[in-house]
Amino acid sequence: MAAIKGGHANARSLPRTPLPRLSHANAHLNAHDEARLAFWINAYNAVTVRGILHESPAASIRNHTAKVFGYNIWKDLLLNVGSTDYSLNQIEHDVLRKTGEPRNHFAIVCASRSCPRLLNNAYTADQLETQLTLNTNAFFASGNHFRYDPTQRTFQLSSILEWFGEDFGPDQSARLRTIAPYLPSREAYDAATTAPASVAVTYLAYDWRLNDQSPHQ
Template sequence: MNRLIVSTAMMFAAVLFPGGVSIRNAAAGTPVYVGQAKPQLVPMHTIDHSAWNKLLGKYVDSDGRVDYQGWHASGEDQALLDDYLQTLSTASIATDTKSTRSPRLAFWINAYNALTIKGILREYPTTSIRNHTPRLWGYHIWHDLKLHVGHQPFSLDEIEHQVLRKMGEPRIHFAIVCASIGCPRLLNEAYVPERVDEQLTANAKDFFTRRQNFRHDVAGKRFYLSAILKWFAEDFGDDQSQVLKRIAVWLPDETARRAAMDNAVSLSYLDYNWQLNAQTAR
């Protein structure tokens, strides 16, 4: 009887998750915790992101593609990532006078991206993060992979929706990366408090230079935008006019910027590519 139940469950898993789901992940959906649960805490602005910077420089190219194969093969560099996540765990989330907006932005963007990489390396080889986001049961990478910070566990969803989005900074959507080709470029350097504003603007401008994210049909008076601008439109403004004025400064040419400022275009949204943002073999 038990074999029949397991066999039936696996059959339904194959139907519901055609992208593939591991037996271990389909079993229970038990949360996976990363970092220290009860470390001694330090102010968030004192957290050192240099280890993350080193790993990004080694494994991420200028287009934001990741050498998951090489990273996965290196026990030493997987351990360095784990050590960095342990360091993030020591940050106090209590308000203090020096942990202002810039240190918090840099911290949480790095935390989101590092936790995502950790989650993908845990599942590697895989072809998409969506292979690990089941609809009904089992381990869900966005919900069940949790990073301890300041004695509290945070999932990827919680970091994105309960922390970063509440900071009122729409450029986060051009910085946090869900390990997919459709995502913004994963910057191959760590976000740091003293340059985070500059880094966010640079990545926002880069985002709109890529045809997967933005196209302007001048004759047809239409913008084709990444689905990110549809999913999170409210973070950019209350209506189309406000959204277009907000993104205008990041658009790649004066014609597009003027069309956005004048609200002189219709909007369509591009298909989102969930394939893994992995470097292609040479």
């Protein structure tokens, strides 16, 4: 059985849950990059969903993210992999972000309405490129995450691109070129690639309310 557990004095004590493949994996084993990446995306999403279900009914994950004192789901809900505990923050910042694959941000979810869609199947090494591409395309196809006004030459981007901008490039122009292949229109693609420095960028407000929609195929 998996060992998703609280490891701090103020952590939740969660019952053991059936996630044996995650908790029995060897995090230090040499593996192909695709296999490692798929594993940690699945781990992040599984722990998040398990944590939210444990707190149900919950209006938002932010209701369980104490800043100073008390339980913080991102820090105190731990997945034991081999002999090491990993929090959601550690999986995201110390593992996934260090892979250099920015599309991770469109695969992991925090159970909020402004999060990327949650697939109803696991990420796998042999399908990872396809899955990341499809989910990134779907992310930018949604008006909740991306809007482009060709008259004003203005991009409105998800706050994810503001919070983690450095993962997409060293400056705004580089970041727009990174996401350009996944934008939903030729106009948006051209603006992001031909003269990105002349485009204005603002960021959409993030909706932290709990996403109670069904997972996507």
